[in-house]
Amino acid sequence: MAGTDSTQAPKLGGPSVILIEPQLGENIGAAARAMLNCGLTDLRLVSPRDGWPNPKANAMASGALDEAVQVSLFETTDAAIADLNYVLATTARHRFMSKPIYTARQAATELRQRQRAGQRSGLLFGAERSGMTNDDVARANAIVTVPLNPAFSSLNLGQSVLLIGYEWYLSDDNTPAHSFEDKGSPPATKAQLTNFFARLEGALDETGFLRLEDKRPTMVRNLRNLFQRAELTDQELKTLHGVISSLMRDRATPES
Amino acid sequence: MAGTDSTQAPKLGGPSVILIEPQLGENIGAAARAMLNCGLTDLRLVSPRDGWPNPKANAMASGALDEAVQVSLFETTDAAIADLNYVLATTARHRFMSKPIYTARQAATELRQRQRAGQRSGLLFGAERSGMTNDDVARANAIVTVPLNPAFSSLNLGQSVLLIGYEWYLSDDNTPAHSFEDKGSPPATKAQLTNFFARLEGALDETGFLRLEDKRPTMVRNLRNLFQRAELTDQELKTLHGVISSLMRDRATPES
Numbered sequence: 001m002a003g004t005d006s007t008q009a010p011k012l013g014g015p016s017v018i019l020i021e022p023q024l025g026e027n028i029g030a031a032a033r034a035m036l037n038c039g040l041t042d043l044r045l046v047s048p049r050d051g052w053p054n055p056k057a058n059a060m061a062s063g064a065l066d067e068a069v070q071v072s073l074f075e076t077t078d079a080a081i082a083d084l085n086y087v088l089a090t091t092a093r094h095r096f097m098s099k100p101i102y103t104a105r106q107a108a109t110e111l112r113q114r115q116r117a118g119q120r121s122g123l124l125f126g127a128e129r130s131g132m133t134n135d136d137v138a139r140a141n142a143i144v145t146v147p148l149n150p151a152f153s154s155l156n157l158g159q160s161v162l163l164i165g166y167e168w169y170l171s172d173d174n175t176p177a178h179s180f181e182d183k184g185s186p187p188a189t190k191a192q193l194t195n196f197f198a199r200l201e202g203a204l205d206e207t208g209f210l211r212l213e214d215k216r217p218t219m220v221r222n223l224r225n226l227f228q229r230a231e232l233t234d235q236e237l238k239t240l241h242g243v244i245s246s247l248m249r250d251r252a253t254p255e256s
Numbered sequence: 257m258a259g260t261d262s263t264q265a266p267k268l269g270g271p272s273v274i275l276i277e278p279q280l281g282e283n284i285g286a287a288a289r290a291m292l293n294c295g296l297t298d299l300r301l302v303s304p305r306d307g308w309p310n311p312k313a314n315a316m317a318s319g320a321l322d323e324a325v326q327v328s329l330f331e332t333t334d335a336a337i338a339d340l341n342y343v344l345a346t347t348a349r350h351r352f353m354s355k356p357i358y359t360a361r362q363a364a365t366e367l368r369q370r371q372r373a374g375q376r377s378g379l380l381f382g383a384e385r386s387g388m389t390n391d392d393v394a395r396a397n398a399i400v401t402v403p404l405n406p407a408f409s410s411l412n413l414g415q416s417v418l419l420i421g422y423e424w425y426l427s428d429d430n431t432p433a434h435s436f437e438d439k440g441s442p443p444a445t446k447a448q449l450t451n452f453f454a455r456l457e458g459a460l461d462e463t464g465f466l467r468l469e470d471k472r473p474t475m476v477r478n479l480r481n482l483f484q485r486a487e488l489t490d491q492e493l494k495t496l497h498g499v500i501s502s503l504m505r506d507r508a509t510p511e512s
Contacts, residue, residue, distance in 0.1 A: 098439050101436065103432075154318065159414075166419055169403065177361065177362035
């Protein structure tokens with residue numbers, strides 16, 4: 001999906017993303033891109049296999065690593081989380097540890113609440129193949145697991161960051177669930193609709209479509225409902241008036 | 257994140273995913289993988305640039321294209337959606353068309369409702385660079401836009417499919433928001449806790465930690481709250497009893 005509006009200030013800040021011993025630069029770049037998609041900007045790398053900086057990461061980050069996402073480097077997980085008050089470990093595997101497990105959505109609520117209380121939080125992500133060690137899981141307050149098809153739940157690093165970041169973003173987003181882009185033409189008023197219905201029904205009376213008296217009320221209601229449901233704009237109603245005029249033009253005079 | 261449990265039957269079915277003129281096989285593969293993560297299995301390709309089948313798609317699909325995700329090929333968008341009752345166009349760009357716009361979450365609700373009513377639905381995704389044409393958008397009932405950082409909202413194809421698919425999956429998922437993995441040891445009973453508190457407070461009385469009578473009630477309550485909050489298991493309480501025994505072992509007899 002294209003669609004970046006760089007005139008709008010990004011929503012920045014939020015939990016740190018800590019990648020533990022990431023292997024491929026491409027995955028670090030994809031994680032950075034996903035972070036910025038979701039307004040996260042503090043990326044911490046614990047002993048990345050191929051060192052840092054890594055040109056392959058930049059190539060995959062679509063610009064996210066140029067300015068917005070800040071990267072810092074640590075030798076140990078303990079050092080990377082030292083300043084954080086609350087840490088979640090992202091893992092899909094059962095760990096057989098006594099630990100709370102949150103869905104990504106619930107984790108976002110917990111993280112948002114702590115941010116509002118002035119606490120600093122972080123999300124731990126394990127290495128690509130091996131995942132997170134149990135010792136790293138034990139460094140976290142709780143586990144986050146993204147609910148997905150249990151028979152095929154494996155995600156790559158960038159996708160894990162994206163799904164958890166997305167829930168973080170939504171936990172403070174007020175986009176209306178349903179909106180309507182109206183091209184500058186507002187929905188028609190009910191008076192305009194009533195006027196259109198009179199026109200349409202008059203034309204259909206004239207052409208004989210509504211001639212069965214006992215069926216007429218139902219047919220009229222059905223037609224009205226169809227156009228109500230379409231939520232016609234002012235401009236669209238004008239177009240439909242034109243359609244009726246065009247269809248009625250040059251009709252032969254009815255025989256009777 | 258690793259973690260695929262292939263003993264669990266996948267939740268399959270759901271809306272068709274229609275990729276219009278996809279360019280890179282890798283992106284088709286990533287889309288297929290994301291689909292199966294979310295229990296979607298009907299992939300329709302409209303004029304893929306490099307033809308089909310495409311080995312690069314299989315390489316990126318992590319096995320999703322081997323069996324579970326079914327691919328069909330179409331020459332036009334109209335042909336690909338011909339059997340569907342309800343179609344959503346995924347796009348982040350403003351189209352200046354009079355059309356309802358849903359968030360991914362709301363779109364999932366709409367799609368789920370229609371599936372329950374026995375209708376077939378589809379999700380249209382445009383080509384990687386050019387996105388969806390306005391004519392293709394006009395083929396859809398409504399638009400889906402994923403709310404993301406407005407200054408950096410661009411997603412690749414696999415990620416778009418993943419986020420919308422994730423919401424689809426969650427719209428019929430009953431994973432508890434907060435659960436607790438207890439390693440087979442249940443949370444301790446309150447009687448076990450009361451017993452532990454008596455033991456701990458007795459030891460601390462003995463060592464003088466609780467000697468200030470006016471502070472004692474608050475200190476005791478704080479200690480009790482800390483252990484209540486930890487939601488100790490039966491097994492952990494046994495460990496803590498051992499910790500107290502160990503710390504109290506071989507103490508010098510108090511002087512007074």
